[in-house]
Amino acid sequence: MTTTETDVSVTEAEPPAPERPRRKREGTVLNVFSHGVLVIWAVMVVTPLLWAVMTSFKDDRSIFSSPWALPDKLHFDNWSRAWTQANMSDYFLNTILVVGGSLIGTLVLGSMAAYVLARFDFPGNRFIYYLFIGGMSFPIMLALVPLFYVVNNLGLLNTIHGLILVYIAYSLPFTVFFLTAFFRTLPTSVAEAAFVDGASHTRTFFQIMLPMAKPGLISVGIFNFLGQWNQYMLPTVLNTDPDKHVLTQGLVQLAVSQGYKGDWSGLFAGLVMAMLPVLAAYIIFQRQVVAGLTAGALK
Amino acid sequence: MQHGKYRFIVGFLALPLGLYALFVVWPFVQSIYYSFTDWTGLSPEFKMVGLDNYKRMLHDDIFWKSLQHSLMFAVVLPLVTISLALFFAFMINVGGRRRKGGPVITGVRGSSFYKIVYFFPQVLSIAIVSLLFAFAYNPDSGAINSLLRGIGLDHVQPLWLGDPSLALWCVMAVLVWSTVGFFVVLFSAGMASIPADLYEAALLDGAGRAATFFRITLPLLWDTVQSGWVYMGILALGAESFAVVQIMTTGPGGPDYSTTVMVLYVYQKAFRDGQAAYATTIGVALLVVTLAFAAIVMRLGRRERLEY
Numbered sequence: 001m002t003t004t005e006t007d008v009s010v011t012e013a014e015p016p017a018p019e020r021p022r023r024k025r026e027g028t029v030l031n032v033f034s035h036g037v038l039v040i041w042a043v044m045v046v047t048p049l050l051w052a053v054m055t056s057f058k059d060d061r062s063i064f065s066s067p068w069a070l071p072d073k074l075h076f077d078n079w080s081r082a083w084t085q086a087n088m089s090d091y092f093l094n095t096i097l098v099v100g101g102s103l104i105g106t107l108v109l110g111s112m113a114a115y116v117l118a119r120f121d122f123p124g125n126r127f128i129y130y131l132f133i134g135g136m137s138f139p140i141m142l143a144l145v146p147l148f149y150v151v152n153n154l155g156l157l158n159t160i161h162g163l164i165l166v167y168i169a170y171s172l173p174f175t176v177f178f179l180t181a182f183f184r185t186l187p188t189s190v191a192e193a194a195f196v197d198g199a200s201h202t203r204t205f206f207q208i209m210l211p212m213a214k215p216g217l218i219s220v221g222i223f224n225f226l227g228q229w230n231q232y233m234l235p236t237v238l239n240t241d242p243d244k245h246v247l248t249q250g251l252v253q254l255a256v257s258q259g260y261k262g263d264w265s266g267l268f269a270g271l272v273m274a275m276l277p278v279l280a281a282y283i284i285f286q287r288q289v290v291a292g293l294t295a296g297a298l299k
Numbered sequence: 300m301q302h303g304k305y306r307f308i309v310g311f312l313a314l315p316l317g318l319y320a321l322f323v324v325w326p327f328v329q330s331i332y333y334s335f336t337d338w339t340g341l342s343p344e345f346k347m348v349g350l351d352n353y354k355r356m357l358h359d360d361i362f363w364k365s366l367q368h369s370l371m372f373a374v375v376l377p378l379v380t381i382s383l384a385l386f387f388a389f390m391i392n393v394g395g396r397r398r399k400g401g402p403v404i405t406g407v408r409g410s411s412f413y414k415i416v417y418f419f420p421q422v423l424s425i426a427i428v429s430l431l432f433a434f435a436y437n438p439d440s441g442a443i444n445s446l447l448r449g450i451g452l453d454h455v456q457p458l459w460l461g462d463p464s465l466a467l468w469c470v471m472a473v474l475v476w477s478t479v480g481f482f483v484v485l486f487s488a489g490m491a492s493i494p495a496d497l498y499e500a501a502l503l504d505g506a507g508r509a510a511t512f513f514r515i516t517l518p519l520l521w522d523t524v525q526s527g528w529v530y531m532g533i534l535a536l537g538a539e540s541f542a543v544v545q546i547m548t549t550g551p552g553g554p555d556y557s558t559t560v561m562v563l564y565v566y567q568k569a570f571r572d573g574q575a576a577y578a579t580t581i582g583v584a585l586l587v588v589t590l591a592f593a594a595i596v597m598r599l600g601r602r603e604r605l606e607y
Contacts, residue, residue, distance in 0.1 A: 034390035142582030143326035169322035201307035230424030248426035
């Protein structure tokens with residue numbers, strides 16, 4: 001698709017206008033050059049991904065002897081072996097449980113704190129706000145050493161709900177930061193009207209403000225979903241029980257153990273299996289994902 | 300709106316703030332305290348040792364190596380990534396062929412296609428990306444050396460991750476590969492909001508593409524570039540460099556400590572060597588480096604904000 005586009009732009013170049021021929025030619029040269037550069041990077045991005053998909057259908061011997069050759073036939077058994085024997089199904093289930101729980105918790109708790117910090121004046125408001133957003137620039141690894149023992153003392157080590165609570169706590173800084181800014185942009189008149197009509201603060205929040213904040217919740221929700229789904233450092237430290245592994249650490253574990261077993265094709269099937277749902281979701285919700293992820297750096 | 304206000308505020312803040320204090324703030328405070336003790340992490344007993352851990356750190360060669368590599372991650376990595384991304388974003392938005400009667404500056408055809416494809420690695424877990432590239436770098440059967448053999452370069456067969464002088468660059472290249480797309484999309488959005496008449500005026504004054512980029516695009520994008528740099532630097536000092544180095548390199552951190560980074564060293568001291576107190580000391584150093592980095596980038600990059 002891209003290569004034909006390059007060709008088209010070369011052959012269809014406009015005839016140079018008589019008054020400014022130099023600039024026209026420069027434009028065409030630049031156009032060919034820019035397409036060339038852009039196509040090269042696109043190929044560099046896509047090739048490793050396609051190579052992984054192709055490798056997941058090959059047998060172990062040809063993975064090593066000829067990495068670039070097409071598979072002799074489609075070895076679907078790699079995929080079924082990865083799903084059942086290599087525990088990919090368990091890893092998926094654990095990840096869905098952890099991310100589902102922590103995503104809901106992050107959005108509920110984050111929007112509650114952000115709403116209060118954005119809309120109510122009380123002593124300590126600024127202090128709490130900066131306490132939350134300070135967490136964005138602190139290296140998490142520093143806290144992880146004592147956190148391991150905090151989590152352990154609470155009996156939450158190697159549990160799904162323990163991991164959920166930790167994910168929520170570490171997602172709050174950005175969520176509070178983003179949603180506080182968002183709640184400030186919402187008009188105050190609607191909430192005041194509801195309050196005059198006798199609705200409590202709590203009811204005003206859940207029935208009026210949360211629905212109004214939906215676009216912001218979607219953006220920050222996508223941001224947190226990807227961050228939590230792809231999280232690697234927190235589970236590596238706090239979730240060392242192989243039965244409770246999430247997808248990322250499960251795959252790394254698999255890569256280590258397959259080194260002894262030699263089932264590389266199964267590992268590649270697992271890798272592709274973990275990549276495809278996220279890529280598919282991204283292509284479908286492309287606009288929202290990009291908006292949600294870049295919102296973080298722009299704000 | 301006074302009725303029950305404080306009860307409401309306390310009710311809404313208690314849970315998020317409590318969770319945050321318990322799992323984030325409290326461990327941070329504790330770890331700074333532990334850095335002055337001889338706690339192993341294996342038993343609950345420990346005693347204060349003053350600045351011993353800090354003295355030990357200053358004489359620890361591996362610490363200095365990890366500091367050096369972490370600084371590379373925070374400076375070189377954003378520099379390469381952001382330059383590439385600015386270049387691509389400029390090509391996408393300004394590199395297009397002028398159509399008859401169209402605007403003076405146009406994006407290339409298929410610009411949205413490029414933006415979608417470039418963003419692919421950003422949605423994948425850095426752990427998965429690292430595993431994939433660990434295979435590609437394999438000197439015997441990996442995709443890269445096999446490709447080199449395929450095009451006749453039989454004698455160019457680097458050891459990649461096995462070569463101490465190459466390994467760090469291999470690891471950084473993976474992070475560049477996976478983050479360029481994010482910045483292309485970010486800068487494209489910024490470039491799209493620059494008014495076209497600024498470009499038209501520049502072209503009328505005879506400015507070429509390079510001058511247009513350095514005199515118009517870059518100054519107007521400066522705020523985005525700067526916050527992008529801080530954002531990427533913090534990630535590169537922390538979670539991202541941990542994942543790539545821990546998964547891809549031998550050791551991890553090898554060969555011969557050529558790829559070890561501070562965040563990995565903290566992890567190894569605490570959870571492999573049973574030296575939790577010393578680990579928190581390196582963690583405090585990492586905190587200082589991170590905050591200093593953010594402050595320096597914000598200060599060096601401070602300019603008058605341009606309104607347009």
